[in-house]
Amino acid sequence: MMTALTRYAAPVSGLVAIFGGCELYVRVGDVSPLMLPAPSRIVIHLISNVGFYARNGWVTFAEAMAGFVLALAIALAAATAMAHSRFVERASIPVIVLIQSTPVAVLAPVFLLWFGFSPTPKVLVAMLFAFAPFVSNALTGLRTVDQDTLDVMHSVNASQWEVLRYLRFPNALPGLFSAGRIAVSLALVGAIIGELYGGSTAGLGYQVRIAQSRNFVDELWGSILALAFMGIVLTLAVMSLERRVLRWHSSQTTFPSTNKRV
C-alpha cells in the first residue's frame, strides 16, 4: 500500500496542481470561457460527447498509425540495405540528413496539392515525422553487433540472411523500441498538422481548425485534451510492448531466475 501511494502520489499531485490551478484561476478570476474554459467544464463536455470524439479520434489515430507503420517499414528496409552496402549507406546519408533537417511540416501543403481530399497527405506527413528516429536507430542496431558473435556465426558459414535474422535484427530491437516511443507521438503530430492544413472532413485536427474558426471553445479544448490522452495511451502502449519483447535486454528491470536488478 505504502509503495503504491508513494509511486503515484507525486505524478498525480503534479496533474492536480496544474488542473486545479486552472480551475481556481478561471473561477476566482471570472475568466471568460472564450479565453479559457474551466477544466471541469471541458471534462463534462468530453464525457457527454464521447461518440463525437471517438469518431474523430479514430480518424486521426488511423492516419498516425499508418504513417508510423509505413515509417518503420521503410526505415527498416533502408537501414538493412545501408548496413549491407557502404555505397548505399553513403548515397542515403545526404537524403536522410535532408529529411531530418527540413521542417517536414512545410511539405503538408505539397502533399495536399498532390493527393487532395484523402487520408494520404496526412499519412505521408505522419510518416516523414516518424521516419527520422527509426532510420538512425535501426542502422546503429543492425551495424553494431558483437564481433565475437559475428565470428562464431561466420565460423559455421552462416549466410548474410541468417546473420540478419538471428543477430542483426534482434540486436536492433532495443534501438527500434526507443525510437518507437518518440516516433509514435511524432506520427500523431504529423497527422494533426496534415489535418490542420485542410483537405479533410473528420479528425481531431480538423475539429480543432473548425472550432477555432467558429469560436467553439468547448470543441477546441475537448479535441486538445483528447489528443493529449491519445498521445499518452500510445506511448504507454509502445512501452508495455517493449517490456514484453525485450525481457532479455538489460534496460528491462527484473529477472525472475536470479531476481537480479540491472
Place this chain on the structure above:
Amino acid sequence: MAYLSAMRQSPDAPAVLAEDIARTFSDHGHPTRALADVDLQIEAGELVSIIGPSGCGKSTLLRLIGGLIEPSQGCLTVHGQSPKQGRREKRFGFVPQSPALLPWRTVRDNVALLPRLNQGKGRGMVPDHEIDDLLASVGLAQYANSLPLSLSGGMQQRVSLVRAFALQPPVLLMDEPFAALDEITRSEMRFLLLRLWGHTKATVVFVTHSIDEAVLLSDRVVVMTAGPGRVQQELHITLPRPRRHGVQDNRLFHQHTAELRRALNLAVANGSSR
C-alpha cells in the same frame, strides 16, 4: 561423426597443415606483417596450444585456420581442404574470448542455433535431449530455459563450450576462451574442457597467454614470437592423460612450465630485437 567422414575424405592429410604462410594487414595504408614464414602441422585428435607475447599473431593464425581471414601467401589446408571449404562444410567449432551468446535466446536455443545455420550442414539438427545432456554434464541442467543475462560469466562461457561441442566438429578453435574469467573459474574450465574433449577426440587449436594453461591442456605447445609473428619453438608435453586436479603438483608439470617460460622469454627477446 562428421570428423570421421572428414578423415575418410583425406585419410593421410593432417588436421591442419600450414606451409610458409604469411598475412599482411593494411594499417592506415602501410602494410604491416602480422605473420611471416609460418609452418605448422597438427595431427587429427591433437590438442595444440599456441602461446606468445601480445602482437605475435596467434589470433591471426587461428582465424586463418578457421577460414575467417585468408593468408596473403602460402598454403593452408584443414583435413586436406581449404579452410573456406571446411567452413562451408561446418568442420569448425569456434570459441572466442567472450561467451558471444545471443542475449535474446535461452541457453538451450543458443546451443541449438549453430547446427541449424548454413542449411543444417555438418551434423544438422541436434535433438533437445542431447543439448540438455550436454548442459547437465557442465552443471547447467536447470538453466536450459534461462536467458544469458541471468548467468555469471563462467556459466556463460560453459554454454559457449557446449555450443561448440554440440556441433561435433572435427576441429575446435579456441581464442583465449578463459582469459576473462577469475582464477578459480578458469581452473575449473580447463578441466571441463579436457573432460569434454576426452569424449570426442576432436583436434583442438587453443590460443592462450597462460603458461600453466598451455602445459595443463596440451599435447604440444607452439611458441610464437612477435614482429612479424613466427613460430619460435615447439614443445611436446609428456604429462600422462587423463589429467586431473592435482596434476599441477606433478614434478613433470614444473619441468614443462619452466621449459616453456624459458622459450617464451627467448621469444619475447627475439620479438623486441627483430
